[in-house]
Amino acid sequence: LKCLSSRELSILKMIATGHTNKEIALSLGIELSTVKTHVNNIYLKINAKNRKEAREKWNEWAKQDLIS
Secondary structure, three states: OOOOOHHHHHHHHHHHOOOOHHHHHHHHOOOHHHHHHHHHHHHHHHOOOOHHHHHHHHHHHHHOOOOO
């Protein structure tokens, strides 16, 4: 998780709680294309292929108290 920037971590949390890219963009006040770039970078950094895998990893880290 240390490999993620604070922005990436907040976006990953929003992905894990079921937000769409559009919802994330609106919530954070950034462009949709920027969210997509962050999402792709997150997937690469945490070795996830899609939102489902990213959500599963987030939930596993939460169980281990690695995130708040």
